Amino acid sequence: MSRDTTLLILGASGDLTSRLLLPAIGQLLRREPARRLALHGAGSDDWSAQRWQEAVQTAFTSADAATQLDRVAGTTYTKADVTDRDALAGLVEGVEGPLVIYFALPPAVAVAACQVLRDVKLPENTVLALEKPFGSDQKSARELNDLLQQLVPEKRIFRVDHFLGRSTLLNVIGVRFANRLVEPVWSADHVQSVLIRYDESLALENRARYYDRAGAMIDMIQSHLLQVLAILAMEQPADLDEIDLRDAMAAALRATVIWDDNPVRSSRRGRYTAGTIGDKEHRRDVPSYVDEDGVDPDLGTETLAEITCEVRTARWAGVPFTLRSGKALADRHAEIVVTFRPVRHIPEGLTGRPDDGGVLRFVLGPDRIDLELNVNGGDDPFALRRDVLSTKLGKGTLLAYTEVISDILDGDVALSVRADAAEQCWRIIQPVRDAWNRGDVPIEDYPAGSTGPKGWATSA
Ligand code: NDP
Helix, strand or coil: CCCCEEEEEECCCCHHHHHHHHHHHHHHHHHCCCCCEEEEEEECCCCCHHHHHHHHHHHHHCCCCCCCHHHCCCEEEEECCCCCHHHHHHHHCCCCCCEEEEECCCHHHHHHHHHHHCCCCCCCCCEEEECCCCCCCHHHHHHHHHHHHHHCCHHHEEECCCCCCHHHHHHHHHHHHCCCCCHHHCCCCCEEEEEEEEECCCCCCCCHHHHHHHHHHHHHHHHHHHHHHHHHHCCCCCCCCCCHHHHHHHHHHHCEEEHHHCCCCCEEEEEEECEEECCCCCCEEECCHHHCCCCCHHHCCCCEEEEEEEECCCCCCCCCEEEEEECCCCCCEEEEEEEECCCCCCCCCCECCCCCCCEEEEECCCCEEEEEEEEEECCEEEEEEEEEEEEECCCCCCCHHHHHHHHHHHCCCCCCCCHHHHHHHHHHHHHHHHHHHCCCCCEEEEECCCCCCCCCCCCC
């Protein structure tokens, strides 16, 4: 008889669990009535069973989930210090059937819990799911990989990257590889530059405890945006499976370095000052980052980061890939912008010579593609102007975390970050971190609600 899968969330009273994991579990159970799942939570807060059930039901009641608690095949909450061997053993030993342990914990606590797991007898086929940031530099990421691989084989380790989500990722891959209009021009011969941008209009939102130690570079660029770069730059995988796809992505990351090997000229960092975000109806006054609750100004944390990389392969050498992400900006911009080189020659007589040979823009969530073309026509057929062809890419209704959890429960690691790729992402950004730590790259101020510090390539 097949057993129910047990999902054990460590850090169950935290933000990730209530805001992202539980609604996703609810959505998954509503969509897949046949799926059987026991859901257990453990955390340092002293919650009663009733408080936990209320938290789960509240999340399940959200519009995306709209399901009932009784869809879960049993649920409990245990107050436990998960860095304590006996407490952790009590949670996992004796679980029958497949067990997934989800570490929804502060990163250092997750590492401590993994160390303790060495002395715990894990049920057969246990799966481990870890959140970003994975380690704090290349060495610690390697040590964490070694530790995890002592516990379970690589194919049962999920380094979660919810940002990509299955549908967004596959949308980019499909457009890239399935169009003769795109695939043959996907190289330095035709592409002038690539921008991967994730600007948020949200400010700190009470997340100082985590964010003030991470900053924009580690929160977004080191983890999520470098994975996007890997997808854009990789060679075509024979199959979108855990071997070929992850081999191709890891190879792209191995070839990636900071542009010109010059982290000072190829990176920028900014920090928001007080300002106002939004239009008349939705105005929010935001304090300076350094005045936000829980922020230690001495840490010098950046809230906006930009780096430029080169993928040193025959396909991409010479093309700048700029990765940028920040908080408290005027608008949300989650996009990949591929700018093509100008054509070699334009007939005499056409006016308004464009600076580039067109732009392909992937807008992320809800996913859309804009193809900016140089066109003529109309009253003055000799004048070139810009027009945009725009199309929505499928109407995905799944939450990104629903896709993540579904993959974890199904044991499909294709879209989780492989051990070597996680280490490469730290290797790529280390020269920039060193330059920043030496003070070689000053922090530039920008008012909350603006497009960023003046003079940045990607600020208006
Ligand atoms: P929180 O601090 O909100 O939650 C962590 C939880 O772990 C808290 O409930 C905390 O309890 C508990 N905890 C800490 N130490 C222990 C311990 N020794 N034993 C048991 N429980 C413990 O963090 P988040 O939920 O925001 O983040 C968790 C992970 O998810 C991080 O790695 C983060 O980077 C990642 N993540 C978070 C996202 C988000 O939007 N929140 C998005 C993407 C990733 P207490 O409060 O009592 O210390």
